Amino acid sequence: MYSSSFRPEALLRCEKIQSALRTSHADSILLNTNANLYYASGRVFSGYVYVPAEGEPHYFVRRPVGLKGDTVHYIHKPEQIPALLAEAGLPIPRCVALEWDASHGDFTRLAAVFPDVEVVNGSAVMRAVRSVKTNYELALMQESAVKHAEVYRRIESVFREGMTDIELQIEIERLLRLHGNLGLFRINGQSMEIFMGNVICGDNADSPTPYDFAMGGAGLSCSIPVGANGSLIRPGMTVMVDMCGNFTGYMTDMTRVYSVGELSAEAARAHACSIEIHRAVARMGRPGVAAADLYRLAVQIAQDAGLDDYFMGHTQKAGFVGHGVGIEVNEAPVLAPRSKELLVENQVIALEPKFVIPHVGAVGIEDTYVVTPEGMKAITSAPIEILPLQ
Amino acid sequence: MYSSSFRPEALLRCEKIQSALRTSHADSILLNTNANLYYASGRVFSGYVYVPAEGEPHYFVRRPVGLKGDTVHYIHKPEQIPALLAEAGLPIPRCVALEWDASHGDFTRLAAVFPDVEVVNGSAVMRAVRSVKTNYELALMQESAVKHAEVYRRIESVFREGMTDIELQIEIERLLRLHGNLGLFRINGQSMEIFMGNVICGDNADSPTPYDFAMGGAGLSCSIPVGANGSLIRPGMTVMVDMCGNFTGYMTDMTRVYSVGELSAEAARAHACSIEIHRAVARMGRPGVAAADLYRLAVQIAQDAGLDDYFMGHTQKAGFVGHGVGIEVNEAPVLAPRSKELLVENQVIALEPKFVIPHVGAVGIEDTYVVTPEGMKAITSAPIEILPLQ
Numbered sequence: 082m083y084s085s086s087f088r089p090e091a092l093l094r095c096e097k098i099q100s101a102l103r104t105s106h107a108d109s110i111l112l113n114t115n116a117n118l119y120y121a122s123g124r125v126f127s128g129y130v131y132v133p134a135e136g137e138p139h140y141f142v143r144r145p146v147g148l149k150g151d152t153v154h155y156i157h158k159p160e161q162i163p164a165l166l167a168e169a170g171l172p173i174p175r176c177v178a179l180e181w182d183a184s185h186g187d188f189t190r191l192a193a194v195f196p197d198v199e200v201v202n203g204s205a206v207m208r209a210v211r212s213v214k215t216n217y218e219l220a221l222m223q224e225s226a227v228k229h230a231e232v233y234r235r236i237e238s239v240f241r242e243g244m245t246d247i248e249l250q251i252e253i254e255r256l257l258r259l260h261g262n263l264g265l266f267r268i269n270g271q272s273m274e275i276f277m278g279n280v281i282c283g284d285n286a287d288s289p290t291p292y293d294f295a296m297g298g299a300g301l302s303c304s305i306p307v308g309a310n311g312s313l314i315r316p317g318m319t320v321m322v323d324m325c326g327n328f329t330g331y332m333t334d335m336t337r338v339y340s341v342g343e344l345s346a347e348a349a350r351a352h353a354c355s356i357e358i359h360r361a362v363a364r365m366g367r368p369g370v371a372a373a374d375l376y377r378l379a380v381q382i383a384q385d386a387g388l389d390d391y392f393m394g395h396t397q398k399a400g401f402v403g404h405g406v407g408i409e410v411n412e413a414p415v416l417a418p419r420s421k422e423l424l425v426e427n428q429v430i431a432l433e434p435k436f437v438i439p440h441v442g443a444v445g446i447e448d449t450y451v452v453t454p455e456g457m458k459a460i461t462s463a464p465i466e467i468l469p470l471q
Numbered sequence: 472m473y474s475s476s477f478r479p480e481a482l483l484r485c486e487k488i489q490s491a492l493r494t495s496h497a498d499s500i501l502l503n504t505n506a507n508l509y510y511a512s513g514r515v516f517s518g519y520v521y522v523p524a525e526g527e528p529h530y531f532v533r534r535p536v537g538l539k540g541d542t543v544h545y546i547h548k549p550e551q552i553p554a555l556l557a558e559a560g561l562p563i564p565r566c567v568a569l570e571w572d573a574s575h576g577d578f579t580r581l582a583a584v585f586p587d588v589e590v591v592n593g594s595a596v597m598r599a600v601r602s603v604k605t606n607y608e609l610a611l612m613q614e615s616a617v618k619h620a621e622v623y624r625r626i627e628s629v630f631r632e633g634m635t636d637i638e639l640q641i642e643i644e645r646l647l648r649l650h651g652n653l654g655l656f657r658i659n660g661q662s663m664e665i666f667m668g669n670v671i672c673g674d675n676a677d678s679p680t681p682y683d684f685a686m687g688g689a690g691l692s693c694s695i696p697v698g699a700n701g702s703l704i705r706p707g708m709t710v711m712v713d714m715c716g717n718f719t720g721y722m723t724d725m726t727r728v729y730s731v732g733e734l735s736a737e738a739a740r741a742h743a744c745s746i747e748i749h750r751a752v753a754r755m756g757r758p759g760v761a762a763a764d765l766y767r768l769a770v771q772i773a774q775d776a777g778l779d780d781y782f783m784g785h786t787q788k789a790g791f792v793g794h795g796v797g798i799e800v801n802e803a804p805v806l807a808p809r810s811k812e813l814l815v816e817n818q819v820i821a822l823e824p825k826f827v828i829p830h831v832g833a834v835g836i837e838d839t840y841v842v843t844p845e846g847m848k849a850i851t852s853a854p855i856e857i858l859p860l861q
Contacts, residue, residue, distance in 0.1 A: 083693075114661055124693035127662060127681040145679035145687070145696075146787050181576040184661060186594070188575035204576070251648040258641040264666035265695050271504055271574060271661065272517060276654035289535035291517040297535070303473075303514035304720025304798070305655050306535075330694025397536050408694070 082140050082150040083123040090217045091123060091138070094210075098132045101210045102178065108134040109174035110203045111162075111191060114183050116267060116408045117207050119330060129159060129191075133171055141165070159194050178203030182270060212405050212413035214427045219451060221329040222407070222429055226449060226460040229326030229333045232256045233463045236322060236339065240470045246309035246320065247301065250280035253324055266325045267332065269409040278324030279308035286321060286443035289397035295435040296321055296443040297397065316342030319442035320470065321435075325410070326449075326461070334406050334431035335461040336447030339470045348444050351436035352467055354386045355445030358434040359465075362403070362416075363450060366430070366457035372420040376402050379416070379434050388436060395437040403432040406449060428452040429460075472530050472540040473513040480607045481513055481528070484600075488522045491600045492568065498524040499564035500593045501552075501581060504573050506657060506798045507597050509720060519549060519581075523561055531555070549584050568593030572660060602795050602803035604817045609841060611719040612797070612819055616839060616850035619716030619723045622646045623853045626712060626729065630860045636699035636710065637691065640670035643714055656715040657722065659799040668714030669698035676711060676833035679787035685825040686711055686833040687787065706732030709832035710860065711825075715800070716839075716851070724796050724821035725851040726837030729860045738834050741826035742857050744776045745835030748824040749855075752793070752806075753840060756820070756847035762810040766792050769806070769824050778826060785827040793822040796839060818842045819850075 083091055098121065102110060112121055112130045121130040121138060128142040139152045141162055146155075154165045163173060176199040179191050183204075192200050214222065232253070239252035254277050258264060266275050273292050281298045290297035290307040298308040314320055319338050326333035338352060358379045366375055379402040383392035393399040405412035406429055414422035414430065424430075430452065435445035446465050450457035473481055488511065492500060502511055502520040511520040511528060518532040529542045531552055536545075544555045553563060566589040569581050573594075582590050604612065622643070629642035644667050648654060656665050663682050671688045680687040680697040688698040704710055709728050716723035728742060748769045756765055769792040773782035783789040795802030796819055804812035804820065814820075823837035836855050840847035 115664055119694050125664070125681055125696055144681050144683070144787065147679060179575075181579075182574050184572050185569075185575045185578035186571040186592075187661075189571075202576075248649075251645055254648065254654075255641055255645045258644065259638075261691070263692050263695055264644075265664055267664075271577075274505055274515070274655055274657075289537060291515055291534050293534070301651070302653055302720050304509050304717075305653055306515055327694075330692050397534065 082148050082153050087123045090215065093215055094121060095132055095138050097210050098206070099134060101206050102134060105178065105201060105206055107176045107178040107201050107203070107206070110178040110206060112180060112203065112207070113187055113191065114180055116269065117180065119408060120207070120211055128156065129162065131162065131166065133174070139166065139169060159191055162194055174198055176201060178206050180204045180207070208413050211407055212428050213425050214407060214429055218331060218407065219427065221331040222333060222449070223460055225326045225328040225331050226333040228260050228262070228328045229335050230461050230463040232260050233322070233335060233337055237468065237470060242471060244314055246280050246282045246285065246312050246314060249314065249320065250309050253280065253322060257324060261328050262325070263327045263330070265327055267327070267409045269411050273411070274305055275307060276305065280320060280322050280324070281308060281443055282312050282314050282320045283318035283442045284440060285310050285312050286437045287396050287439060293399050293401065295393040295399040295433065296323070296437060297394070314341055314470070317344065317441065319344060319348060319444055319467065321443040323447060331407055332410055333449040333461050334410060334433070334447055335449060336433060336435070336445070337463060338444050338446065338467045340467050341470050344467065345438065345441050348438045348441040349467070350386070351388050351391060351438055352444040354383060354388055355434045355436065356465055358382050359432060359446065359448065362432055363457040363459070366424055366450070366452060367454060368424055368426045368452060370424045372414040372416045372422045372424060373418055376416045376418055376420065383434070391436040391438055393435060395439060402434050403430050405429060406431045424452050426452055426454060430457065432457070472538050472543050477513045480605065483605055484511060485522055485528050487600050488596070489524060491596050492524060495568065495591060495596055497566045497568040497591050497593070497596070500568040500596060502570060502593065502597070503577060503581065504570055506659065507570065509798060510597070510601055518546065519552065521552065521556065523564070529556065529559060549581055552584055564588055566591060568596050570594045570597070598803050601797055602818050603815050604797060604819055608721060608797065609817065611721040612723060612839070613850055615716045615718040615721050616723040618650050618652070618718045619725050620851050620853040622650050623712070623725060623727055627858060627860060632861060634704055636670050636672045636675065636702050636704060639704065639710065640699050643670065643712060647714060651718050652715070653717050653720070655717055657717070657799045659801050663801070664695055665697060666695065670710060670712050670714070671698065671833055672702050672704050672710045673708035673832045674830060675700050675702050676827045677786050677829060683789050683791065685783040685789040685823065686713070686827060687784070704731055704860070707734065707831065709734060709738060709834055709857065711833040713837060721797055722800055723839040723851050724800060724823070724837055725839060726823060726825070726835070727853060728834050728836065728857045730857050731860050734857065735828065735831050738828045738831040739857070740776070741778050741781060741828055742834040744773060744778055745824045745826065746855055748772045749822060749836065749838065752822055753847040753849070756814055756840070756842060757844060758814055758816045758842060760814045762804040762806045762812045762814060763808055766806045766808055766810065773824070781826040781828055783825060785829060792824050793820050795819060796821045814842050816842055816844065820847065822847070
C-alpha cells in the first residue's frame with residue numbers, strides 16, 4: 082500500500098483517528114472519499130479504508146492492481162468487506178462512522194453493508210483529525226509553501242502591457258505547473274468549483290459569485306461564474322492573484338496584489354490595514370484561542386480604520402477571514418463569527434483579510450500559517466506590499 | 472436568473488425534466504449539484520432548483536446577489552423552501568426526487584425539508600434527461616469540439632526535443648487555455664479526480680491507475696496517481712494526448728497519438744485497428760441500438776486482429792469503450808458489456824478504443840460523436856494517423 086518509510090506516519094495517523102473515535106460514539110470508521118483515503122493510506126486508490134477501534138487499518142482495494150501489504154484486500158464490491166473483516170479476526174463493529182460528505186448513493190450502499198450497525202457522521206471525525214497536522218504533513222506544507230512563494234516572486238516577469246486578467250492567469254498557471262504544481266484544487270464538498278485559483282483585476286473584484294468569497298469575479302462562463310472575466314489590466318487598477326499551491330498533495334493558500342500605475346490613497350490604506358490585521362491575528366492566534374475571537378479582532382481593526390464597508394467584499398461579503406487548509410482548501414478551523422472551534426497547535430490556517438475598493442479592485446494579502454504556542458507563523462513568505470507590474 | 476434569449480431553452484429543459492418525472496414515481500425534483508443547477512437554470516449558483524410536475528421551475532438562491540426573475544426566491548437555508556412554494560401556490564409534493572449523487576449530508580437535510588414526503592433517486596432521472604442533448608446544447612458541444620480540434624492541430628508546434636511528458640502537457644494546457652478552455656474538468660461523482668486530462672508516453676501507459684482507464688499513468692504524486700510521470704519523450708515511444716475540451720461548459724473528449732522516431736509494426740497495426748473500430752461502431756451506432764452491442768462489436772474487432780491482450784489496457788483493463796459526455800465527462804450512455812441502455816438520437820458519445828503496447832505506449836484515437844439516424848457523426852475533427860513530433 083505504501084513504502085516502508087511511510088509506515089510510521091501511517092500508524093501515527095491511524096492512532097489519531099482511533100483517538101478521535103474514542104471521543105465519538107463509533108468503534109470504527111470506513112472511509113471512501115479520495116481526500117480521506119489519501120490521508121489514511123498515503124495514496125489515492127479506488128476502494129475503502131477501514132480503521133477499527135484498535136489495531137491496524139485494513140485497505141479494501143478495487144484499483145489499481147499491484148498494491149501490497151498484510152492488510153490489503155482486493156475486492157470487487159464493498160459488500161465483501163464484512164466477511165473479509167471476519168477472516169482477519171476483527172469483530173463486526175457496534176457503531177461505524179461513515180462519511181457524510183460522500184454521495185448519498187455511496188453512503189446508503191455502505192450503510193447496508195453493515196445491517197443492524199449504528200451509523201454516525203465520520204466526516205466530522207475526520208475533519209477534526211485532519212485539522213491538526215503531523216510533522217510529516219507540516220513538512221509537505223512547507224515544501225508547497227516554498228514553491229508557491231517562488232512562483233509568486235516571478236509573477237512580474239510574465240506580465241506584459243496590454244494583457245487581460247485571464248492572459249496573465251494562464252502564464253501564472255504555467256509557471257506554477259513548471260514548478261511542480263499538481264494542478265488539482267481539492268475542495269471539500271461538491272458545491273464549490275474553482276480552477277487552480279483566481280486572478281482578478283479592477284471592478285471585476287466586486288462581481289458577486291456563488292461562493293463565500295471576499296473577492297469574486299464574474300468568470301468567463303455561466304458554468305463556472307467566478308474569477309477572471311477577460312478584463313484588460315489598466316492603470317489605476319489592482320490585480321489580485323490568489324492561486325492554488327498544491328505541490329505535494331498538501332495545499333498552501335496565498336494572495337498577493339499587483340498594481341499598474343498609481344492607485345488611490347484609499348486602496349493603499351486598505352492594503353496596509355490588511356497587513357495590520359495579519360500581524361494582530363497572528364500574534365493572538367495561539368492554541369486555545371477561539372477562532373471566532375480572531376474573526377472579531379479582524380473585523381474590529383477594519384472598523385476602526387473606517388473600512389468596514391469594503392472589508393471581505395463590498396456588493397457581496399464573505400462571512401469569514403480565514404480557514405484551515407491541508408489536503409483540501411477548506412478545512413477546519415474556520416475563522417468566522419459563529420465558529421465554535423478553539424485553535425490547536427499545528428493547525429494550518431490561511432488568513433485572508435481582503436478589501437474590495439470600488440473602481441480600483443481588491444487589496445490585501447493572504448498567507449498560510451501554522452499555529453504555535455508563540456502565535457501563528459507564516460510559511461508562505463514573499464513581499465507583502467502592492468507590487469508594481471511594469 | 473438568465474437572459475431572455477435563454478428562456479425558450481430553459482423551458483424546453485424544464486419540459487424534458489417533467490416528461491422524465493412522469494415516467495418515474497416522483498411529481499417534483501429538487502436539484503442542488505452544480506452540474507444539474509447549470510443544466511436547469513443555465514448558470515451555476517449556490518442554491519436549489521425545484522421543478523414541479525407542471526409549471527415553471529423555481530430557483531432558490533443563496534448566492535450570488537442580484538439574480539432576477541418571477542420564480543427566483545432568495546433564501547438563507549433550504550428549510551425555507553416549503554413555505555415559499557406554498558406562497559407561490561404550489562402544492563407540497565407527494566413524492567420528491569432528490570439527488571443520490573449529492574452528499575449524504577445535503578441529501579439528509581433536503582429530505583428533512585419535506586417530512587412525510589416520499590423520496591426517490593433524482594440523479595437517475597437527471598442522468599437520463601441530460602444524456603439526450605437539445606439543439607442548444609449540441610451547438611455548445613460543436614463549439615467546444617471546433618476549439619478542441621484547433622488546439623490539437625497545434626500540438627506539434629509546442630513540442631521540443633528533450634521534453635518530458637509533463638512539460639509537453641503544460642504547453643498543451645496553456646494552448647487550451649489561450650483558446651478559451653475553462654480548465655474545469657467536470658466529473659460526475661466524487662471518486663475520479665483528473666486535472667485537465669492526460670499526456671502519457673511510453674511504458675507509463677501501462678501503469679495502472681485507481682480509475683477505469685485504458686491508458687493509465689503513474690502520475691507525479693500519490694495524491695493524484697494518474698497521467699504523466701515526468702518520463703522523457705524518447706524515440707520509439709508513442710505520446711498519447713487525451714486532454715479535456717471544456718470551452719463552453721460542455722465538454723468534448725478527444726485523443727490523438729504522436730510518435731518520436733520509428734514505431735513498432737504492432738503499434739501501427741493496433742492504431743489502425745482503433746480506427747477500424749471507430750468506423751464500424753459509428754456505422755452501427757444508431758437510435759435503438761444497444762450500447763452493450765457496440766461494446767461487443769469493438770471487442771470482436773480487436774479479437775479478430777489478435778490484439779485483445781492490449782485492448783483497453785494491458786496490465787489493467789478498462790471495462791468500456793465509450794461514454795456519454797456533456798456537462799460532465801462521464802454521462803450516459805456507457806458502452807460497456809452490462810450496459811442496459813439503447814442509443815437515442817442526439818446523445819453525445821466519446822468513443823475511445825485504445826491499445827497499450829508494451830515498450831511502445833498507448834495507441835488509438837478518441838472522438839466525440841452525435842447519435843443520428845444515419846449513425847454516429849464525429850464532431851471532433853482532426854487528422855487520425857499517428858503524427859510525428861519533429
